[in-house]
Amino acid sequence: MKGKALTPDCIQQRGFALLSQEGFPLKKIRVFVAGASGKMGQEVIRTLVKEDDLILVGASDTRQQGMDVGFVVGLPRMGLDISGPFDVESLRTFQADVLVDFTNPQSVLKNAKTAILAGVVPVIGTTGLDEAELEEIRTLAVKESVGAFIAPNFSIGALLMMRFAREAAKYFPHVDILELHHDQKLDAPSGTAIKTAELISEVRPPMVQGHPNEYEKIPGARGADLGGIHIHSVRLPGLIAHQEVLFGGLGQALTIRHDAYTRETYMPGIMLAIRKAADLTELVVGLENFLD
Amino acid sequence: MKGKALTPDCIQQRGFALLSQEGFPLKKIRVFVAGASGKMGQEVIRTLVKEDDLILVGASDTRQQGMDVGFVVGLPRMGLDISGPFDVESLRTFQADVLVDFTNPQSVLKNAKTAILAGVVPVIGTTGLDEAELEEIRTLAVKESVGAFIAPNFSIGALLMMRFAREAAKYFPHVDILELHHDQKLDAPSGTAIKTAELISEVRPPMVQGHPNEYEKIPGARGADLGGIHIHSVRLPGLIAHQEVLFGGLGQALTIRHDAYTRETYMPGIMLAIRKAADLTELVVGLENFLD
Amino acid sequence: MKGKALTPDCIQQRGFALLSQEGFPLKKIRVFVAGASGKMGQEVIRTLVKEDDLILVGASDTRQQGMDVGFVVGLPRMGLDISGPFDVESLRTFQADVLVDFTNPQSVLKNAKTAILAGVVPVIGTTGLDEAELEEIRTLAVKESVGAFIAPNFSIGALLMMRFAREAAKYFPHVDILELHHDQKLDAPSGTAIKTAELISEVRPPMVQGHPNEYEKIPGARGADLGGIHIHSVRLPGLIAHQEVLFGGLGQALTIRHDAYTRETYMPGIMLAIRKAADLTELVVGLENFLD
Amino acid sequence: MKGKALTPDCIQQRGFALLSQEGFPLKKIRVFVAGASGKMGQEVIRTLVKEDDLILVGASDTRQQGMDVGFVVGLPRMGLDISGPFDVESLRTFQADVLVDFTNPQSVLKNAKTAILAGVVPVIGTTGLDEAELEEIRTLAVKESVGAFIAPNFSIGALLMMRFAREAAKYFPHVDILELHHDQKLDAPSGTAIKTAELISEVRPPMVQGHPNEYEKIPGARGADLGGIHIHSVRLPGLIAHQEVLFGGLGQALTIRHDAYTRETYMPGIMLAIRKAADLTELVVGLENFLD
Structure with a gap:
């Protein structure tokens, strides 16, 4: 050596x-x-x-x-x-x-x-x-x-996003997850989006979101369904790694977003x-x- | 009378x-x-x-x-x-x-x-x-x-969004559409999102976006596919009527968003x-x- | 009676x-x-x-x-x-x-x-x-x-935004606050923005943000300064009551946003x-x- | 040679x-x-x-x-x-x-x-x-x-943003500009933000935005004023070069955003x-x- x-x-x-x-x-x-x-x-x-x-x-x-x-x-x-x-x-x-x-x-x-x-x-x-x-x-x-x-994820920002999302879901059970990545990413949804949905599911029971009679005019419009949480995966050149957790409640929305720009x-x-x-x-x- | x-x-x-x-x-x-x-x-x-x-x-x-x-x-x-x-x-x-x-x-x-x-x-x-x-x-x-x-749509803001989206697509052919509505809306994607995708398709040929080998770990993650344009429909209580058209290109993103808050x-x-x-x-x- | x-x-x-x-x-x-x-x-x-x-x-x-x-x-x-x-x-x-x-x-x-x-x-x-x-x-x-x-504020969403902002500031001391309201609002920044900055100041010491040699080509560009936190107030017709807390760190950003649409x-x-x-x-x- | x-x-x-x-x-x-x-x-x-x-x-x-x-x-x-x-x-x-x-x-x-x-x-x-x-x-x-x-600016995305902003201002004269850069940038507002405001001023007359009686509780809250357009400059580590042009009208908002992530x-x-x-x-x- x-x-x-x-x-x-x-x-x-x-x-x-x-x-x-x-x-x-x-x-x-x-x-x-x-x-x-x-x-x-x-x-x-x-x-x-x-x-x-x-x-x-x-x-x-x-x-x-x-x-x-x-x-x-x-x-x-x-x-x-x-x-x-x-x-x-x-x-x-x-x-x-x-x-x-x-x-x-x-x-x-x-x-x-x-x-x-x-x-x-x-x-x-x-x-x-x-x-x-x-x-x-x-x-x-x-x-x-x-x-x-x-650790599977060393991004403090992403971890805080997940932690806040889990906390918010106690008060805002209706939530969609949007994750946006560069178009070389093969899998959808991202591991972080799945992990976020799993964390949220720890604090709210599985539930049907959206109107019970809603329908997709084009299949996939409402995204991936994980325990009732809809996850949407955007893939575009130029993007890096981004995620938004959107909560909706009476007359309001709460959004938690993380943008990862570089390896730093x-x-x-x-x-x-x-x-x-x-x-x-x-x-x-x-x-x-x-x-x- | x-x-x-x-x-x-x-x-x-x-x-x-x-x-x-x-x-x-x-x-x-x-x-x-x-x-x-x-x-x-x-x-x-x-x-x-x-x-x-x-x-x-x-x-x-x-x-x-x-x-x-x-x-x-x-x-x-x-x-x-x-x-x-x-x-x-x-x-x-x-x-x-x-x-x-x-x-x-x-x-x-x-x-x-x-x-x-x-x-x-x-x-x-x-x-x-x-x-x-x-x-x-x-x-x-x-x-x-x-x-x-x-007119099917009297919202000048929504019309400008669609017009700008059509113009931008000439330079940024890679595009995803995200539309967000209250959870009493039955159909997905929204008519405006479909119309936007159609307008974009007038100026860019159908193309496959994302990596050719990409796959959905949960079906629907990549949204609805209209001529290669992926459309994602978020439904949450509290929301009204919102749409984002996201363009990605080398090292950049261009986003056009319209929020309709009231009948006004x-x-x-x-x-x-x-x-x-x-x-x-x-x-x-x-x-x-x-x-x- | x-x-x-x-x-x-x-x-x-x-x-x-x-x-x-x-x-x-x-x-x-x-x-x-x-x-x-x-x-x-x-x-x-x-x-x-x-x-x-x-x-x-x-x-x-x-x-x-x-x-x-x-x-x-x-x-x-x-x-x-x-x-x-x-x-x-x-x-x-x-x-x-x-x-x-x-x-x-x-x-x-x-x-x-x-x-x-x-x-x-x-x-x-x-x-x-x-x-x-x-x-x-x-x-x-x-x-x-x-x-x-x-209570001065009955919006659970706004309270969660403030709580999360305070937590995030422990890890991301660099923060700007953006608040957006209808153009009939008289005071700027909003009470919620000031309260948010005060909560953040409880967990991070006053600090100078931005480059020490930065300068304003037009006065006010860098917003209001409250303990080193810059607050920016947008006033536009159509808007209701919105706030974004933006944290920046090495190679990333973390954003917490609340939108209040109606009295509900x-x-x-x-x-x-x-x-x-x-x-x-x-x-x-x-x-x-x-x-x- | x-x-x-x-x-x-x-x-x-x-x-x-x-x-x-x-x-x-x-x-x-x-x-x-x-x-x-x-x-x-x-x-x-x-x-x-x-x-x-x-x-x-x-x-x-x-x-x-x-x-x-x-x-x-x-x-x-x-x-x-x-x-x-x-x-x-x-x-x-x-x-x-x-x-x-x-x-x-x-x-x-x-x-x-x-x-x-x-x-x-x-x-x-x-x-x-x-x-x-x-x-x-x-x-x-x-x-x-x-x-x-x-050319002072080779970013097609930024140019489209400016063009769309100029067009939108014909219908939405009320506009604020938000530009966000890394905290090593010295000048505020950015050249692109100033250029955007100038282009908008070509199509709308100078006007006072916001309530005529509005006041700043902390100086600078309402940003830089260029012909009545308010420009807000966020500076945070991690950010690269971003701009949002926000238009507000009756019951709605129209937003045009450009994100530059890399030299590409x-x-x-x-x-x-x-x-x-x-x-x-x-x-x-x-x-x-x-x-x-």
């Missing part, structure tokens, strides 16, 4: 402010990024180096090994190289608190287990783990008394997860657990 | 400003409203008495005959009573230029023909005329050299129709003919 | 379903409406007669005394007349649980005190009470161990207040206290 | 489809891009190589000279290098029909004149030319009988300009001249 350990000098060069008298960072959370050369990995690195209380101590990928991380992510030289595949022993040398994983479905389980065995809390953004694999991580985490975190959308959620996960001692699933 | 002819005195009492030296209105368009006691008829009367260049000279209905029009529509006394059914001769006594018809499908054809024969231009808002009946009116109008006007929505279009129809000498169908 | 007491027969005629074997309503909340002939009073009556657990037992106004309530509010005959001014003794004869007050600033304090002294919980929608008058009600309520309720907007909140207030034993201010 | 001339072989390698029997492109418009290494230049190149009727024949920049254009813009090797500064003679060797200029205010005038003298139509996206410089280009174009084109927004307009400009023989200013 390649990749140099950080010296106080090097840390100072990289512009981190809160150092102890000896030049070591004071209570910063030490982060290792697996999948550093990917789009998400790069964005995570660009974001976390701007945070005062986080410090990047290692970055691995199967691509661009040995290259300076700064060069890889489009920032000035960092004095830290992309390292290759890691095992428990080599990971330990980084003294990381948290390992952020945006690798691929083939690597994520092994990485998570390696991290836990090395005493590092994995924060997993990679998708593809099935229930049995989640259970394996859960069990290992308990056995080692090391935390672990995984997920960064505040990932930073929050890093900070909260550092203190975990078991597996937690879902970013909503970290919102007040 | 009841209903007094307007005297100059009476006109003056009703507060019309532009009078000739003899006390007669100067070049005002003289309007007779059929169906005056109905919701639309009342609204038409309330609106037109505020217009300087229009004057109400008669108002008929099967209901509330002999009552003062002001009382019926919730305004101060007008000195003009609701009259009953009219024929060519009795209609002539009002010397109306235009007859606005918001009666019912059973009366509208007879009223229109009576008006034309009396030399009065019918402006028809009542629905229910079929093609043969329209043709009958068209022929009679030509024969008598009297104009006639009918239709008044500017009806006033425009009255003013333009007064000069017609044949049947014209559709308010778009009167927009620049 | 006029107004007949309700007999079981009469109640049955009025179509209430949940009767005891003796023909008396079972645990219905008995409601007296003061200001019954006003727009809000009428709407309250039309709404509550459709609720299974509420029953209208009296309705007073200075106007239309002695007329049947049904006639006044545009419903079938109710067998209950509009009564006039009431005192403690006459109010008691109605055996009301709750008195809903939509009268006027001159009557509201006296009505509230009369209600409390008669053992009836006042639910006050009339505006115009100052702090001293509120205190007077509070003290009397404690002394008599009778509840009282007053306030009815669910008033019904909720009636139900919750019936059990109060002190003054409560603000409908948010009744939302979970 | 560096940069190889395209051979038929090379063209074929680059995957262009419409070739004559001799292997030369058939009636393709030959495009030279100045400022090829900049963000806009790169995007222009990535876009035009996907168009069947356009062909990239040269690309210059002060940066990355001698590097393959494909490498510079993130595409496969093109067999065409970035060339340096050009003069009339060297530019002629590319046999370009159109020169697209996204350089900088210091180079744009010289580039435009060089192009015209070489018989190449400049399509200018670079800002910073003043009236005198425009006049210089206009005069030279006439003298040489060569076209030239410049401008590409359809630039491609349109290239195609239309190729046939010009004088200076044309503004993309609206190329919209039907």
Whole structure:
């Protein structure tokens, strides 16, 4: 395994402010990024180096090994190289608190287990783990008394939209969901729209919306029906990822909308997860657990 | 037939400003409203008495005959009573230029023909005329050299939305239509949404939108398909009548939205129709003919 | 004081379903409406007669005394007349649980005190009470161990919007408020917009939003500044009462919007207040206290 | 000047489809891009190589000279290098029909004149030319009988929004403009918002909107006033470039909205300009001249 350990000098060069008298960072959370050369990995690195209380101590990928991380992510030289595949022993040398994983479905389980065995809390953004694999991580985490975190959605804005929608449905049981995505998306409705409808269904019973005698002059006009909630999927070039939850009541409407414009959308959620996960001692699933 | 002819005195009492030296209105368009006691008829009367260049000279209905029009529509006394059914001769006594018809499908054809024969231009808002009946009116109008006007939609805002949508589609062929109505509406999609899609189809060829391999996890998610245009119908209590036409292109979206909140929505279009129809000498169908 | 007491027969005629074997309503909340002939009073009556657990037992106004309530509010005959001014003794004869007050600033304090002294919980929608008058009600309520309720805003939708905005601001401190009203509104920004900004300010410190070097080419472009939150007031004919709270964060936006279309907007909140207030034993201010 | 001339072989390698029997492109418009290494230049190149009727024949920049254009813009090797500064003679060797200029205010005038003298139509996206410089280009174009084109805004969507807004104002004179941008934008209102208000002012007289007695409880609430049109500028992180033109009329609202999400927004307009400009023989200013 390649990749140099950080010296106080090097840390100072990289512009981190809160150092102890000896030049070591004071209570910063030490982060290792697996999948550093990917789009998400790069964005995570660009974001976390701007945070005062986080410090990047290692970055691995199967691509661009040995290259300076700064060069890889489009920032000035960092004095830290992309390292290759890691095992428990080599990971330990980084003294990381948290390992952020945006690798691929083939690597994520092994990485998570390696991290836990090395005493590092994995924060997993990679998708593809099935229930049995989640259970394996859960069990290992308990056995080692090391935390672990995984979330299907790191967008705080989308999570708040879903939370508010669930709350609003207690008072406004009539609701339609509109989700709008770029026209390269294959499935409709979106996972977020389905999840939103499921959350709403927790607080209101299934009901028929619309007039009992309503009819479709053209099939599909009234959208997909999930427990009586109608979901409408717009697909257009140019769009990114948007959702509107529309509630109607006597003489009024209440609308909650989320627009995701870029990959940066997920960064505040990932930073929050890093900070909260550092203190975990078991597996937690879902970013909503970290919102007040 | 009841209903007094307007005297100059009476006109003056009703507060019309532009009078000739003899006390007669100067070049005002003289309007007779059929169906005056109905919701639309009342609204038409309330609106037109505020217009300087229009004057109400008669108002008929099967209901509330002999009552003062002001009382019926919730305004101060007008000195003009609701009259009953009219024929060519009795209609002539009002010397109306235009007859606005918001009666019912059973009366509208007879009223229109009576008006034309009396030399009065019918402006028809009542629905229910079929093609043969329209043709009958068209022929009679030509024969008598009297104009006639009918429109399925008197909302100028909705017409502009449709016009703009048609123009935009030349540059943005990818389009979804979202229409939102109160939940007592029976049919979906709305007539306006279908009309909008048809207008767009005049300027862009049928095309498949979305990814060729897209699929619906829940049927109906992608809405109704009309020539490749997806139409989504939201039905919620509280809503009135709203439509959004969404265009997507490279890195951008263009949206045209119309919200109809009350019956007043239709008044500017009806006033425009009255003013333009007064000069017609044949049947014209559709308010778009009167927009620049 | 006029107004007949309700007999079981009469109640049955009025179509209430949940009767005891003796023909008396079972645990219905008995409601007296003061200001019954006003727009809000009428709407309250039309709404509550459709609720299974509420029953209208009296309705007073200075106007239309002695007329049947049904006639006044545009419903079938109710067998209950509009009564006039009431005192403690006459109010008691109605055996009301709750008195809903939509009268006027001159009557509201006296009505509230009369209600409390008669053992009836006042639910006050009339505006115009100052702090001293509120205190007077509070003290009397404690002394008599009778509840009282007053709210500046009975729109559940608007309250949820404000609540969600306050929650969202914890995660998205950058926020602009846009409020849109009909062009007869005199003050800008609206009270609801100011209240929303104040609630947000409880959870985020005052901060400068926008670029520190930003400048207005035309004064006012950036709106009103309340603790760093920019508020924009649109005034247009046709609009009713709308507000959007816009949050921006890394690569995303979160929007919460409320549209009030008609006076009915306030009815669910008033019904909720009636139900919750019936059990109060002190003054409560603000409908948010009744939302979970 | 560096940069190889395209051979038929090379063209074929680059995957262009419409070739004559001799292997030369058939009636393709030959495009030279100045400022090829900049963000806009790169995007222009990535876009035009996907168009069947356009062909990239040269690309210059002060940066990355001698590097393959494909490498510079993130595409496969093109067999065409970035060339340096050009003069009339060297530019002629590319046999370009159109020169697209996204350089900088210091180079744009010289580039435009060089192009015209070489018989190449400049399509200018670079800002910073003043009236005198425009006049210089206009005069030279006439003298040489060569076209030239410049536009302050290449977004077809934004242009349509402005056009529709101008049309709608004929029927809906009451209008507010809302523009929303990222919080790094310095000036408010945006140039597009001001331009929109100016266009609207061409068709409606200056008027006071809102109630004559309206007042601001907090200064700026009603926005910037331009000829009676109120403009509101929202600045939030995460946003890109958005504008809403809101029209209100009796009982209704009409809204036209444009969202620009990425730099790609401008590409359809630039491609349109290239195609239309190729046939010009004088200076044309503004993309609206190329919209039907």
